[in-house]
Amino acid sequence: xxxxxxxxxxxxGLMGALALAEAGLRPLLLAKGxxxxxxxxxxxxxxxxxxxxxxxxVQAIRASQSYHPYALIGVHAVEEAIARFRALTEASRYPxxxxxxxxxxxxxxxxxxxxxxxxxxxxxxxDMRLGGDVLIAGxxxxxxxxxxxxxxxxxAQGIAARGMYLTLPPAFRRxxxxxxxxxxxxxxxxxxxxxxxxxxxxxxxxxRIGLPAVLGLRDPLxxxxxxxxxxxxxxxxxxxxxxxxxxxxxxxxxxxxxEQAGGRLQIGSEVIRGEGQDRHLTTIWSEAAARQxxxxxxxxxxxxxxxxxxxxxxxxTGIVRETALDLPVRAPASRADWFAPRFLDxxxxxxxxxxxxxxxxxxxxxxxxxxxxxxxAVAGATLAGADTVRERSRSGVALATGWAAGRILAGLVS
Amino acid sequence: MRTLTTDVLVIGGGATGAGALRDLALRSIRCALVExxxxxxxxxxxxxGLLHSGGRYVVKDPQSAEECARENEILRKIMPxxxxxxxxxxxxxxxxxxxxxxxxxxxxxxxxxxxxxxxVREALRREPLLNPRIKRAFAVRDGAADSFxxxxxxxxxxxxxxxxxxTYHRVIGLERVGDRIIGAVCEDLRSGETVRIHAxxxxxxxxxxxxxxxxxxxxxxxxxPGKGTMIAMNHRIVxxxxxxxxxxxxxDIIVPIHTVAVLGTTDIAVPDPDVYDITPxxxxxxxxxxxxxxxxxxxMRALRAWAGxxxxxxxxxxxxxxxxxRTYKLLDHETRDGVAGIVSIVGGKWTTYRLMAEHxxxxxxxxxxxxxxxxxxxxxxxxWHDGAASAPRSSARSRFAILASPFYMLGHxxxxxxxxxxxxxxxxxCELVTRAHLEAAIRTDGTANxxxxxxxxxxxxxxCQGGFCTYRAAAIWHxxxxxxxxxxxxxxxxxxxxxxxxxxxxxxxxxLWGDQLRQERLNELNYLETLAIDRLxxxxxxxxxxxxxxxxxxxx
Numbered sequence: 001x002x003x004x005x006x007x008x009x010x011x012x013g014l015m016g017a018l019a020l021a022e023a024g025l026r027p028l029l030l031a032k033g034x035x036x037x038x039x040x041x042x043x044x045x046x047x048x049x050x051x052x053x054x055x056x057x058v059q060a061i062r063a064s065q066s067y068h069p070y071a072l073i074g075v076h077a078v079e080e081a082i083a084r085f086r087a088l089t090e091a092s093r094y095p096x097x098x099x100x101x102x103x104x105x106x107x108x109x110x111x112x113x114x115x116x117x118x119x120x121x122x123x124x125x126x127d128m129r130l131g132g133d134v135l136i137a138g139x140x141x142x143x144x145x146x147x148x149x150x151x152x153x154x155x156a157q158g159i160a161a162r163g164m165y166l167t168l169p170p171a172f173r174r175x176x177x178x179x180x181x182x183x184x185x186x187x188x189x190x191x192x193x194x195x196x197x198x199x200x201x202x203x204x205x206x207x208r209i210g211l212p213a214v215l216g217l218r219d220p221l222x223x224x225x226x227x228x229x230x231x232x233x234x235x236x237x238x239x240x241x242x243x244x245x246x247x248x249x250x251x252x253x254x255x256x257x258x259e260q261a262g263g264r265l266q267i268g269s270e271v272i273r274g275e276g277q278d279r280h281l282t283t284i285w286s287e288a289a290a291r292q293x294x295x296x297x298x299x300x301x302x303x304x305x306x307x308x309x310x311x312x313x314x315x316x317t318g319i320v321r322e323t324a325l326d327l328p329v330r331a332p333a334s335r336a337d338w339f340a341p342r343f344l345d346x347x348x349x350x351x352x353x354x355x356x357x358x359x360x361x362x363x364x365x366x367x368x369x370x371x372x373x374x375x376x377a378v379a380g381a382t383l384a385g386a387d388t389v390r391e392r393s394r395s396g397v398a399l400a401t402g403w404a405a406g407r408i409l410a411g412l413v414s
Numbered sequence: 415m416r417t418l419t420t421d422v423l424v425i426g427g428g429a430t431g432a433g434a435l436r437d438l439a440l441r442s443i444r445c446a447l448v449e450x451x452x453x454x455x456x457x458x459x460x461x462x463g464l465l466h467s468g469g470r471y472v473v474k475d476p477q478s479a480e481e482c483a484r485e486n487e488i489l490r491k492i493m494p495x496x497x498x499x500x501x502x503x504x505x506x507x508x509x510x511x512x513x514x515x516x517x518x519x520x521x522x523x524x525x526x527x528x529x530x531x532x533x534v535r536e537a538l539r540r541e542p543l544l545n546p547r548i549k550r551a552f553a554v555r556d557g558a559a560d561s562f563x564x565x566x567x568x569x570x571x572x573x574x575x576x577x578x579x580x581t582y583h584r585v586i587g588l589e590r591v592g593d594r595i596i597g598a599v600c601e602d603l604r605s606g607e608t609v610r611i612h613a614x615x616x617x618x619x620x621x622x623x624x625x626x627x628x629x630x631x632x633x634x635x636x637x638x639p640g641k642g643t644m645i646a647m648n649h650r651i652v653x654x655x656x657x658x659x660x661x662x663x664x665x666d667i668i669v670p671i672h673t674v675a676v677l678g679t680t681d682i683a684v685p686d687p688d689v690y691d692i693t694p695x696x697x698x699x700x701x702x703x704x705x706x707x708x709x710x711x712x713x714m715r716a717l718r719a720w721a722g723x724x725x726x727x728x729x730x731x732x733x734x735x736x737x738x739x740r741t742y743k744l745l746d747h748e749t750r751d752g753v754a755g756i757v758s759i760v761g762g763k764w765t766t767y768r769l770m771a772e773h774x775x776x777x778x779x780x781x782x783x784x785x786x787x788x789x790x791x792x793x794x795x796x797x798w799h800d801g802a803a804s805a806p807r808s809s810a811r812s813r814f815a816i817l818a819s820p821f822y823m824l825g826h827x828x829x830x831x832x833x834x835x836x837x838x839x840x841x842x843x844c845e846l847v848t849r850a851h852l853e854a855a856i857r858t859d860g861t862a863n864x865x866x867x868x869x870x871x872x873x874x875x876x877x878c879q880g881g882f883c884t885y886r887a888a889a890i891w892h893x894x895x896x897x898x899x900x901x902x903x904x905x906x907x908x909x910x911x912x913x914x915x916x917x918x919x920x921x922x923x924x925x926l927w928g929d930q931l932r933q934e935r936l937n938e939l940n941y942l943e944t945l946a947i948d949r950l951x952x953x954x955x956x957x958x959x960x961x962x963x964x965x966x967x968x969x970x
Binding site for chain 2: 153394
């Protein structure tokens with residue numbers, strides 16, 4: 001029986017499950033559905049709120065924001081997590097590049113420059129500090145990628161960019177198009193050859209070509225190499241709105257690694273409550289077909305996400321709850337304090353920093369600062385203390401706290 | 415400075431102004447309309463969408479009830495494509511005074527409002543979510559009206575007869591010579607240009623803003639802007655309009671309209687029709703009252719809240735806003751204030767807009783010596799399809815019976831998508847807005863921002879509240895207006911995105927919790943994390959003004 005339980009299948013749950021599996025604890029990962037991987041760009045953003053390097057920012061945070069998830073685990077844990085992640089992606093032949101030394105400005109599907117610490121190698125040539133002409137190319141059939149708009153915004157920032165639409169070969173016409181439809185097309189070498197020929201014909205002076213991040217699910221590196229050969233230019237991916245193809249690749253990579261290390265993933269099993277005594281979580285229940293299934297627990301990693309993931313939920317009376325284990329939540333005292341009047345307020349909206357407070361071993365804390373469960377560690381967006389979307393640290397926090405939580409629960413951190 | 419001459423100038427692009435414009439045009443009177451925003455930008459675009467049977471006012475305001483009952487039948491005849499025949503119910507809940515029902519039925523008979531009592535069991539069969547403890551139920555001829563579409567349809571029809579329409583033209587002064595108004599001075603908000611309009615007569619159809627226009631000619635009109643707040647639920651919790659059978663009060667009605675159901679309303683006097691907000695107490699009140707009709711409604715998913723300001727006309731002091739009659743009032747300033755050349759039409763309901771227009775234009779025509787009678791009660795309005803007028807009518811469409819119905823039916827859009835096989839072209843999946851719809855609306859003269867597109871197409875009005883379509887619509891807008899050639903400056907489309915997101919934010923925050931809060935956080939992930947629109951270069955106000963295409967006012 002598997003008694004090491006991970007709750008949640010986002011980046012933090014996956015990273016935690018990997019750490020626990022590699023420690024030989026055969027974790028069972030339970031999740032209500034797919035996690036944030038499928039909704040987000042697939043880069044690792046450690047810190048992007050200001051011009052500091054990610055390492056500097058993480059190092060400094062302990063002094064300024066002691067409740068911040070990075071402050072709880074420290075810069076060393078962040079470095080360790082990044083190193084393990086890089087090794088994992090290399091071994092899986094979908095390497096991520098970059099690190100904590102500096103952010104790379106990558107173009108978005110709106111033509112903004114977004115700072116990322118690590119990115120899949122398929123996006124690396126999108127580094128907008130590199131010079132030269134850039135061609136942005138896409139398909140009219142794809143609703144979530146508009147080359148002229150992207151290029152216009154890049155041009156307004158001094159980048160020599162041009163946008164164009166490619167022609168979908170008749171044999172590949174479908175009734176409906178999503179990012180996934182296109183990713184499957186790019187898995188087909190015949191499609192890539194045709195698109196590569198069009199890119200060569202239209203690339204002009206461009207030394208680099210940006211395409212929507214749909215360049216295949218099976219072998220994206222092969223797809224990029226193939227397109228580069230055909231077009232004669234460097235090719236890079238630009239993340240799109242969900243569903244995210246790079247995110248799906250990332251999830252698949254983790255799933256394989258966790259299963260190979262003895263773990264198991266059970267998506268579609270929502271954890272609805274837990275029970276414990278003497279500061280020890282003993283049992284959790286998940287929704288199963290027509291019944292609730294009990295799981296005996298020796299150790300549990302809670303990584304159900306925040307407001308977006310559904311791990312934290314707020315109701316119309318202003319009560320904010322943690323949904324899986326009903327842990328105490330730190331949140332603004334009243335609904336009146338939840339929101340700023342402007343959607344784009346740089347400080348963000350206070351409700352999004354709501355979550356579970358934790359100690360340095362990521363154990364959940366009550367309002368009085370007492371540990372609720374000794375054998376539970378909390379990770380990712382479920383943790384209180386930061387609006388990681390405004391900080392542009394969401395995936396970095398998820399990765400680092402997920403890894404730290406797994407290592408702590410495995411007894412590998414003193 | 416531009417100068418324009420017309421016979422009658424209508425100020426106000428809401429239902430009444432549009433109705434008056436069509437009425438004038440049909441009587442072959444040369445006419446023009448100015449509106450400071452987009453058509454339906456004011457109260458018309460911010461109401462729940464109820465086509466009154468008259469039932470609501472039978473006891474309290476019988477004249478208004480009679481007018482509603484008559485106009486209801488006329489509107490069904492002249493613009494069925496703007497109306498969904500939902501039917502209506504008045505139900506006696508356990509919280510209501512049971513003796514009101516008898517007075518209600520008697521008053522319906524007196525005022526000519528069609529009513530029929532139906533068994534409670536039958537009412538619950540029609541509306542399964544209705545409170546099972548209701549005591550009596552009465553069927554009436556309420557309906558749901560698309561006020562955006564209806565206003566556009568009136569205006570388009572008027573244009574066919576030669577009327578001129580100037581949106582985003584704000585009246586900044588009235589020109590007065592002695593005791594006569596001879597025209598208006600406007601500011602074109604897109605170019606900043608001043609436009610002088612000479613007119614023999616002016617119709618002030620500005621609703622809650624009527625006092626502001628009258629003041630420009632030194633006259634006083636006591637219009638009380640009565641703020642009514644509404645909440646849209648994410649699906650049709652009822653398919654029939656459901657009213658509480660009691661004296662009209664706060665939060666006593668649910669109107670199913672298109673894909674949503676609207677809970678309404680409150681009534682709070684506000685000092686200025688441009689300055690108001692929605693309080694948490696109002697939201698709470700509407701949800702609590704809604705519980706009497708549909709138990710559990712406060713735990714369902716609310717999309718957004720908004721408010722409109724009723725143009726309540728107060729001749730003298732009355733105690734309470736709800737006591738001000740809902741009937742309309744035509745103010746002849748020549749006899750009232752000694753100022754010729756201008757009339758004001760105030761008060762009234764959306765349902766009676768046509769009657770108000772008729773009454774107003776009758777007076778104006780008489781003053782101008784025109785004897786042609788009003789034709790708006792008999793002459794149907796040409797259907798004007800929300801932005802897709804140019805969409806090809808494929809033969810495949812004939813297979814879909816729903817598309818042949820003269821009335822709007824829920825499922826109309828889905829049938830169009832199925833007939834045209836345009837699944838892949840959905841830009842707004844929530845409201846089934848296709849690329850063809852959207853492009854036609856963007857090309858429409860006068861469209862100045864994404865919120866205008868919303869009124870034209872329902873873009874961004876569904877559960878995700880613009881989470882995906884804001885970006886798509888702005889990028890398509892950029893391509894249509896700029897082409898694919900590179901531009902030297904930051905594209906104004908970025909400002910369109912920010913403006914629309916802020917407009918949506920203002921509407922969602924009063925009802926943001928549970929699943930809708932989750933949705934909103936996903937929208938943040940989209941716009942901040944994935945697209946980083948906060949880091950896009952700002953399009954300067956100059957660029958926006960030079961474009962003469964965009965009007966982006968601050969939304970807070």
